[in-house]
Amino acid sequence: MNQTMSTQLLRGAYLPQRHAYVAEQEPAVLHCHHYNCYLQAVLLDTRDYLPRVEQLLIDSAQEVAYAQFKNYFDTHAHLGELDKMQVIEDYFRFAGFGKISLANTNELGGTIESTSDHYGLGWKYKFGPSKQPVSYFTCGFLTGALEAIHGLKCGMLSGHQTSCLAMGDPFSRFVINISPTHRTLAPSPQEGAYQTYQLHPPQDIPVDYLGIIEALTHMPLEGQEQSGLIEAFDVMLTRHYANYYCNISYGFLEEFRNEVGAENHTIAIELLTEAGHVCAFNTFGGIMQSSEWNALIRPSLKTPEDWVHGMVAAVNAFGWGFWEIVELLPNEKLVVKIHSGYEANAYLKKFGSSNVPISFLATGGVTGLMNLIYTLNLPERTPLSLDEEVYKQIHLTPQMFVGRQVHCRAMGDTYDLIEVVKR
Amino acid sequence: MKDFFRWTQIRNCRKFYKRCYTTRYPVDSLLLGQLEVFGFLEIQSFSKYSSQALDLFKIKFEEEVEISGTIGFTQIQMSISRSYPEMVQKFEKTLRNWSLEK
Numbered sequence: 474m475n476q477t478m479s480t481q482l483l484r485g486a487y488l489p490q491r492h493a494y495v496a497e498q499e500p501a502v503l504h505c506h507h508y509n510c511y512l513q514a515v516l517l518d519t520r521d522y523l524p525r526v527e528q529l530l531i532d533s534a535q536e537v538a539y540a541q542f543k544n545y546f547d548t549h550a551h552l553g554e555l556d557k558m559q560v561i562e563d564y565f566r567f568a569g570f571g572k573i574s575l576a577n578t579n580e581l582g583g584t585i586e587s588t589s590d591h592y593g594l595g596w597k598y599k600f601g602p603s604k605q606p607v608s609y610f611t612c613g614f615l616t617g618a619l620e621a622i623h624g625l626k627c628g629m630l631s632g633h634q635t636s637c638l639a640m641g642d643p644f645s646r647f648v649i650n651i652s653p654t655h656r657t658l659a660p661s662p663q664e665g666a667y668q669t670y671q672l673h674p675p676q677d678i679p680v681d682y683l684g685i686i687e688a689l690t691h692m693p694l695e696g697q698e699q700s701g702l703i704e705a706f707d708v709m710l711t712r713h714y715a716n717y718y719c720n721i722s723y724g725f726l727e728e729f730r731n732e733v734g735a736e737n738h739t740i741a742i743e744l745l746t747e748a749g750h751v752c753a754f755n756t757f758g759g760i761m762q763s764s765e766w767n768a769l770i771r772p773s774l775k776t777p778e779d780w781v782h783g784m785v786a787a788v789n790a791f792g793w794g795f796w797e798i799v800e801l802l803p804n805e806k807l808v809v810k811i812h813s814g815y816e817a818n819a820y821l822k823k824f825g826s827s828n829v830p831i832s833f834l835a836t837g838g839v840t841g842l843m844n845l846i847y848t849l850n851l852p853e854r855t856p857l858s859l860d861e862e863v864y865k866q867i868h869l870t871p872q873m874f875v876g877r878q879v880h881c882r883a884m885g886d887t888y889d890l891i892e893v894v895k896r
Numbered sequence: 897m898k899d900f901f902r903w904t905q906i907r908n909c910r911k912f913y914k915r916c917y918t919t920r921y922p923v924d925s926l927l928l929g930q931l932e933v934f935g936f937l938e939i940q941s942f943s944k945y946s947s948q949a950l951d952l953f954k955i956k957f958e959e960e961v962e963i964s965g966t967i968g969f970t971q972i973q974m975s976i977s978r979s980y981p982e983m984v985q986k987f988e989k990t991l992r993n994w995s996l997e998k
Contacts, residue, residue: 684946692940700959707906707914707973762906762916764964764973768952769942772969856904856916856971 483545483564485712487690487792490669491813494792497548498663499541500715501568502792502815503694505708506595507755508834512718512748513592513609514600516725523728527609531632532658533720534613535620540661541714542621557622566696569703569711570611580623582630582649585615589700590645593638595709606637610717612647619649628656661716665818666882670795679773680782682789688769689790706766707759715792719819722833742833746876749837750844754867757784757838758845758859778803780852784842785809793835794818799890804847807874809839811889817882830878832889839891840876848873872896900995901988906973913984917972920995923965927994928953934987935961963987 485496494501516526546557558575565573571590577583587593592608616632619625631652636642674682694710696703703710722745729741760766761784770783778801788796794813801807811817816832830836844867845851857863867873872895880890903915928937935957942949955963960980965972972991976983 679948681946681948684949688942688945688949691945697959704962764952764954764966764971765940767950767969767971768940768966769946769949771966772950773946773948856906858904858906 482567483541483560484567487790489690490671491667492670492672492789492792492795493664493667493813493815494712495664496564496712497541497545499537499661500664500667500792500815500818501712502715502718503710503790504713504718504752505706505710505756505759506591507599507708508748508752509592509610509711509713510596510599510607511751512721512745513596513607515744515748516721519725519729523725523732525728526725529724529728530609530721531613531616533717533724534610534714535617535632536613536627536658536720537617537661537714537716538614539617539621539627539658540663542618543627546621554622561618561622565614566698566701568713569694569696569709570614570701571696572699572701573611573615575615575619575622578619578649580619580625581651582619582632585647585649586644587611587647588638588644589702590638591702591709591711593645594702596639598709602641603637603639605640606634606645607639608634608637608645608647611645615647616649627660628652628658631656659720659823662719662819662822663716665716665815665823666821667818668794668813670812672789672795673797674786675782675798678779678782679775680770680779680786681773682782682786685770685783685786686790689787692765706756706763708756715815716819718834719816719823722816723820723824723831738829742829745833746837746840749834750841751837751864752834753838753841754845754864755859757842758851758857760784760787761845761851762855762857762859774852776803777846777850777852780846781807781842788838805895807839807843807893808879809835809891809893811835811891814882814889817889820883824883826885827881827883829884830881830889831883832878832881832891835889836876836878836891840874840893843874843876843893900992903974912975912977913981914975915973917974917991919970919972919991921998922968922970923953923972924967926997927991928955928967930990930994931955931963931987933990934963934983939967 485494596607612632616630632649636646638645797810799808799810874893875896876893879892880886901917903917906916935955938954940952951967960977962975
């Protein structure tokens with residue numbers, strides 16, 4: 474790394490008063506390839522009747538990358554074109570998205586090839602080979618980033634993917650051109666309607682919430698130099714854009730309402746919540762079997778309830794807001810209160826109020842945690858290979874846990890409240 | 897070999913052998929010294945953040961080998977490229993020799 478480069482890194486500080494990582498006004502959240510790919514697959518499964526979802530995936534990434542890098546370059550006006558390219562290549566790696574080079578691009582677009590791309594590799598690992606390109610996020614990211622480098626308006630360029638690691642190609646290739654049609658993309662909600670808060674760790678349990686948060690937020694989680702991927706907790710992690718998830722989730726919900734009918738939107742809500750449940754199964758399940766967990770958290774755990782607390786403590790370091798357990802009845806009920814959840818932050822800023830609860834990831838996540846601990850009995854069964862067969866065991870259990878959002882900030886409440894009970 | 901450790905496959909993976917080993921003794925500095933032949937050792941000092949926590953070790957060599965675990969605990973996660981099955985044998989031999997030395 475040369476001296477110039479060392480002074481212009483874009484990172485994203487952890488803000489303890491918000492439990493958020495913010496990089497140039499864009500909040501970043503930790504999510505793994507299971508959630509990233511599964512959520513995308515949910516949307517793609519509807520493309521036969523929602524033909525805009527593929528463009529939604531690209532545009533959503535374009536909007537957030539453009540907003541972030543435009544802000545950064547506006548405040549670092551001395552940077553030349555090559556410096557700006559380095560900033561973007563470096564941030565892409567840092568966030569765990571992979572490795573890219575923008576050398577063959579200019580203000581008219583260009584071609585970018587990547588031999589290591591989180592979505593292409595993550596999809597292949599999770600689902601096997603794909604028949605179509607899958608790196609919509611990367612495509613949108615690159616398009617928005619190029620617009621920011623060259624001072625273009627968001628939407629002037631458009632990108633598409635012509636080869637993909639997930640298809641077995643040796644690299645993913647993205648082609649970016651001047652957009653043939655006039656497109657106006659929505660501005661990013663940036664930091665959203667966030668809250669400041671102080672976590673109240675429970676006093677009567679052995680889990681050291683504050684120590685866990687401190688340790689996890691200081692872990693050197695960034696993409697490897699060679700691959701640009703973050704391999705930790707037995708998953709491929711990303712420091713992803715909170716607003717990307719919100720753009721695609723709420724954009725999908727809106728499309729669903731428009732095309733299928735508002736009266737059927739519970740189907741879309743169930744799909745998005747299930748994505749959160751899958752996230753918990755894989756991400757929480759991976760974390761609770763990782764060496765990091767065994768070193769940092771497991772030494773203090775004695776009961777299954779301690780495991781629930783240990784995981785909730787860890788979630789507070791993911792940039793997902795403040796998670797607090799209000800009620801935990803062993804193998805019966807869990808109630809979690811969330812302040813400054815990233816879903817509500819973005820929704821409130823971008824759409825205003827909602828007449829239905831919108832914290833889909835949180836609802837699925839809290840539910841998944843109870844199913845891991847009690848339905849699967851993970852504390853007693855670890856190490857356990859968390860594959861499709863094991864996931865099916867949850868759904869085959871008559872008394873699996875199900876969740877619902879009782880309070881929602883987007884509906885006027887001061888916090889989100891998720892309640893999980895047996896079905 | 898079974899007397900010295902047990903292992904469970906923790907992920908189905910075509911590229912890597914991914915296993916979780918349960919060892920007879922808690923991991924100590926003697927074992928870490930012997931495992932360093934597999935790659936570069938990193939230690940995450942979680943104990944400086946929480947009095948209840950132990951320290952994490954990771955031994956990595958490029959994208960081919962990752963061995964991690966907790967110093968003072970009896971579990972080790974191993975991920976070794978399927979291109980090098982002999983490395984798995986070497987790793988298990990290291991565990992066995994270390995157990996004999998204890």
